[in-house]
Amino acid sequence: MFPEGFVAEQLYAYTRPDDVVLDPFCGRGTTVLESLLNNRQGLGTDINPVAACIAGAKANVPALKSVLARIGELAGDFGKQTYRELPPTEFFEHCFHQDTYAEVAFLRGILSWRRSSVDRFIAAVMLGILHGESHRSGMYLSNRMPRTISTKPDYSVRWWRERGLRPPRRETFEVLRQAARFRFSQPPPTRKGHVVLTDARRCARVLRKHEGSVALVVTSPPYIDTTDYAEDQWLRMWFLGGEPKPMLRLHKDDRHTSAENYWSFLEDVWRGCAPLLRDKARIVVRIGGTKLDKPVLLQGLRGSLVQGLGGRTVRALNQGTSSQIAKRQTNSFRPGTSPDRLEHDFTFSIS
Incomplete structure (x- = not known):
């Protein structure tokens, strides 16, 4: 989960009030909620019911x-x-x-x-x-x-x-x-967002009313060879109607170990989001993993965007900003594991 301040920074840099912001891997809904709190329109999708439930609750808070x-x-x-x-x-x-x-x-x-x-x-x-x-x-x-x-x-x-x-x-x-x-100890947003339980590759289909209107994408896809979200959250999955046991690889893209397959997967995701993007949109991606270093991640990410957004110009606005992953779960359950894991933020201009 990236911090609220990270999302707010992107909102102030690349959007104006009422602009549409999308997170196709919305997780706990940080991008959606921060967008609503800052008077933007917040949209999200996630294939994990736990994520969709939590993010959906933040996007449409009842009294x-x-x-x-x-x-x-x-x-x-x-x-x-x-x-x-x-x-x-x-x-x-x-x-x-x-x-x-x-x-x-x-x-x-x-x-x-x-x-x-x-x-x-x-x-x-x-x-x-x-x-x-x-x-x-x-x-x-x-x-x-x-x-x-x-x-x-x-x-x-x-x-x-x-x-x-x-x-x-x-x-x-x-x-x-x-x-x-x-x-409710802090006031909820007055605006309502929209979160859909679906595969990120179906973004444009389930959010078609927003076609051509998304000004900014702020997202963090599953890191390559890092975790299986459905397995890690199996008890919460059970509460939402799932099986009373861990379900390894509930979805085939929950955890990629092959870089080639990983980039192909992201290419399909960008293709699924493409119809929603307006001209001169921005895409901000926080990404990491245990196998690929920063230059390789930048190259692979840009390549997946070029292929997925065929016909549009993709320009990297920076070479990426790096930071250590804080409070890794592995450190708690596997004593002696190296804490030195980095994640990187890349920003792209799409026109």
Whole structure:
């Protein structure tokens, strides 16, 4: 996730109020939200349901009173239930207290996060409290876990057993109310954006009403040979309707190990975005990886843009700005791993 200030810097440099800004790999929605907060139009797509849910909640924030009313309605409906869904695997028995699991499973089954902005916002809040360092905060529903990624089931159960850790009883609806109120501690944007759960290569099809209007793209594609987002977020994926286990390579482009295939993939993405770009648009890409250095990344990225945006002139505005990747997850789970990993920001003019 790149910081808000990075997006704001691009907005001030390359757009004016009311301009359209796109992120085809929108992730948690930083580009979309910052665009809306700075009086721009924010658009995003992502193929990962977790990303689309969180970014979509930021793009279309309902009123707090509507959110709290819906949570109250859900709590009342849960209280009328006589059936309690059993945990599907041993992992869930160790991850959640049985009463907490019943509430989580109920919300999983009833929230219409794809269609309702209120339910989407509640689901996004749930994703934030679903698991985390519960020994440090009562705002996490799970047994002790990282909050950034979902650890694997077998590893988690073994780790909890070795330490004699049991899941805490959390009052899910009350924690949900507190977390929702916290999200409104800062005013949400007054403008509404648009985020679509889809493959980035379908950008122009799902956002066709914005054809020829995008002034700026600020994005960060999956880094080559770095991570598999669906696998790392499997528990949150489960909450949104997925399988109760990690799904390696849920999408074939979740993790590329071949540079040739990676650039071909990005070429297709730019081709899918091309009809949306206006003349003299700008594309800002933050990119990294463990295999390719900065010159190779610049060359490959520019080549993919030239091929994907066939017929348009692609000009690099700089040779890239580099920075260290902060708080790498690998450092936490693999002691001794080198922290020296760089990511690079490249800016291109498209005409």
